[in-house]
Amino acid sequence: MAGGEFALIRRWFAGFGAGDDVLLGVGDDAAVLRIPEGQVLHASTDTLIAGRHFPIDTLPEDVGYRAVATAASDLAAMGAEPLGMTLALTLPGADELWLHGFSQGLAKAAKTFSLPLVGGDTTRGSLNITITVLGYTPAGRWLSREGASPGDQLYVSGTVGDAAMALAILSGDIAASQLPGIDEVEQLTRRFTHPEPRIALGAMLREVATSAIDLSDGLLGDAAHIANASGVELVIDSASLPLSEPLQAFGDRERALGWALTGGDDYELLFTLPEGVAPPPGCTRIGDVRTGHGVICDREPEQRGYDHFNY
Amino acid sequence: MAGGEFALIRRWFAGFGAGDDVLLGVGDDAAVLRIPEGQVLHASTDTLIAGRHFPIDTLPEDVGYRAVATAASDLAAMGAEPLGMTLALTLPGADELWLHGFSQGLAKAAKTFSLPLVGGDTTRGSLNITITVLGYTPAGRWLSREGASPGDQLYVSGTVGDAAMALAILSGDIAASQLPGIDEVEQLTRRFTHPEPRIALGAMLREVATSAIDLSDGLLGDAAHIANASGVELVIDSASLPLSEPLQAFGDRERALGWALTGGDDYELLFTLPEGVAPPPGCTRIGDVRTGHGVICDREPEQRGYDHFNY
Numbered sequence: 001m002a003g004g005e006f007a008l009i010r011r012w013f014a015g016f017g018a019g020d021d022v023l024l025g026v027g028d029d030a031a032v033l034r035i036p037e038g039q040v041l042h043a044s045t046d047t048l049i050a051g052r053h054f055p056i057d058t059l060p061e062d063v064g065y066r067a068v069a070t071a072a073s074d075l076a077a078m079g080a081e082p083l084g085m086t087l088a089l090t091l092p093g094a095d096e097l098w099l100h101g102f103s104q105g106l107a108k109a110a111k112t113f114s115l116p117l118v119g120g121d122t123t124r125g126s127l128n129i130t131i132t133v134l135g136y137t138p139a140g141r142w143l144s145r146e147g148a149s150p151g152d153q154l155y156v157s158g159t160v161g162d163a164a165m166a167l168a169i170l171s172g173d174i175a176a177s178q179l180p181g182i183d184e185v186e187q188l189t190r191r192f193t194h195p196e197p198r199i200a201l202g203a204m205l206r207e208v209a210t211s212a213i214d215l216s217d218g219l220l221g222d223a224a225h226i227a228n229a230s231g232v233e234l235v236i237d238s239a240s241l242p243l244s245e246p247l248q249a250f251g252d253r254e255r256a257l258g259w260a261l262t263g264g265d266d267y268e269l270l271f272t273l274p275e276g277v278a279p280p281p282g283c284t285r286i287g288d289v290r291t292g293h294g295v296i297c298d299r300e301p302e303q304r305g306y307d308h309f310n311y
Numbered sequence: 312m313a314g315g316e317f318a319l320i321r322r323w324f325a326g327f328g329a330g331d332d333v334l335l336g337v338g339d340d341a342a343v344l345r346i347p348e349g350q351v352l353h354a355s356t357d358t359l360i361a362g363r364h365f366p367i368d369t370l371p372e373d374v375g376y377r378a379v380a381t382a383a384s385d386l387a388a389m390g391a392e393p394l395g396m397t398l399a400l401t402l403p404g405a406d407e408l409w410l411h412g413f414s415q416g417l418a419k420a421a422k423t424f425s426l427p428l429v430g431g432d433t434t435r436g437s438l439n440i441t442i443t444v445l446g447y448t449p450a451g452r453w454l455s456r457e458g459a460s461p462g463d464q465l466y467v468s469g470t471v472g473d474a475a476m477a478l479a480i481l482s483g484d485i486a487a488s489q490l491p492g493i494d495e496v497e498q499l500t501r502r503f504t505h506p507e508p509r510i511a512l513g514a515m516l517r518e519v520a521t522s523a524i525d526l527s528d529g530l531l532g533d534a535a536h537i538a539n540a541s542g543v544e545l546v547i548d549s550a551s552l553p554l555s556e557p558l559q560a561f562g563d564r565e566r567a568l569g570w571a572l573t574g575g576d577d578y579e580l581l582f583t584l585p586e587g588v589a590p591p592p593g594c595t596r597i598g599d600v601r602t603g604h605g606v607i608c609d610r611e612p613e614q615r616g617y618d619h620f621n622y
Binding site for chain 1: 335340346360363386397437439441
């Protein structure tokens with residue numbers, strides 16, 4: 001896009017870049033940011049591809065919002081405070097209508113999650129949205145996937161499986177007779193389009209949790225990341241999974257549990273606490289940490305043949 | 312790529328992530344980096360698309376090396392010290408041979424420019440390489456495009472136009488009778504595949520230059536960025552442009568000057584110094600800063616009809 005790249009970025013994304021710690025924003029060779037004293041930098045990069053990470057007919061506003069929210073979720077999983085982000089946007093063409101919607105969603109999320117847009121690149125090609133989020137925590141005080149110990153207890157925030165049920169509804173995979181009401185469908189769809197990264201919860205857990213991860217790939221898969229990184233076995237009790245009303249009311253319980261266990265896109269936090277530490281409000285104990293490796297669950301969702309999930 | 316994403320990243324990029332300031336590298340929800348005391352963070356994101364930013368038949372080793380080098384050049388333009396980088400790699404498939412070559416080139420550049428690979432994302436889709444580089448400078452002491460003043464003098468490092476001549480040769484745009492010797496072709500091609508970001512020069516200029524930019528879009532276009540950001544007019548004398556031997560020897564002088572003025576991909580630094588400040592070795596004075604706006608040059612390369620370039 002050569003010169004047009006700058007015009008595009010400036011026109012649509014101007015004004016999302018202000019922040020107390022932004023010393024130099026979009027428009028130079030690099031952004032300059034202040035890291036508060038005594039803090040260390042966190043950085044995470046995520047790519048979203050149409051048709052892979054979201055349905056191709058997703059509204060551009062929702063694409064923009066969700067791109068920021070899911071990237072911010074990685075900061076939440078580290079217990080990090082948001083600092084800013086860069087956006088690398090590859091577009092087949094300068095579709096003004098799409099860019100307008102996308103930028104509105106992006107702006108809303110940038111404001112909601114305190115992530116000013118400080119830089120980026122715009123190029124022509126197949127649609128590709130790559131966001132790098134920057135954050136900080138006190139030195140030596142962040143959450144990782146590594147610290148779970150046998151005897152710890154496993155928790156999850158909020159409810160799980162909602163985004164997966166929403167995608168099943170949107171793709172026509174649910175019989176009309178099994179559909180929930182319109183309000184419930186809207187509530188579920190919003191879980192997919194407007195995930196709520198658990199930034200405040202992550203900051204709170206920084207002081208007490210022994211490990212944490214955000215749920216992007218699915219509960220069992222993400223649990224396996226903690227198990228592998230920590231060198232422990234996680235035991236998950238499917239009966240204890242926190243399900244929202246629509247999932248509880250859904251006629252096929254096996255399928256509802258499948259969404260909860262493998263669905264992905266929930267962006268809740270999965271974390272471990274030492275025995276005796278009370279969980280923050282809105283979090284549910286779903287299992288235990290034992291000596292061993294991998295993840296054990298009493299259910300075998302979908303085509304999976306084993307109850308050990310080692311991704 | 313779901314689970315495979317982690318296997319891919321780990322297999323090919325493991326071991327490029329170590330560094331004194333890397334507290335937590337690839338494999339968690341975010342990387343954690345130490346910013347030395349008193350320093351501020353610099354961040355820049357660049358995307359490379361095959362067929363747009365490099366010929367589609369470029370060797371994967373060269374693609375990997377060049378991706379890092381061109382991203383690092385943005386740190387050089389700020390006078391920033393390299394800290395680390397993330398890589399968002401979108402690939403049509405897990406082409407092991409391509410990945411092997413790409414990762415070798417990337418590793419070599421990561422080591423050469425002190426940019427450990429601390430995180431990233433790998434997805435399936437059209438080839439897209441997005442690198443975010445992180446660096447630092449002392450607080451309040453970085454180069455930007457904004458500070459040029461009337462009376463300053465305009466300088467460029469190294470030689471300009473080499474990468475453009477290399478691309479003209481590679482694409483068959485030069486008559487056989489005008490081709491330079493094999494050694495010269497190799498030297499020019501290397502300027503394109505292995506650009507040398509001027510990191511040490513940038514750090515030196517941090518103390519004296521009033522503005523700076525790296526040459527990625529072409530000398531006239533990048534000069535216009537300084538002119539616009541600083542609110543000044545830059546006057547460029549084409550006779551003073553530093554040309555390498557092959558460009559000096561090329562039969563068509565107008566064309567050689569066209570490569571030098573508009574070619575792009577040189578990744579030299581263009582900067583302004585107050586009158587009386589001696590330039591670092593290897594830098595050439597090519598013009599002046601005056602009251603006004605835009606860029607004036609005595610040549611009108613290619614199809615450009617004006618001598619004022621306001622990109």
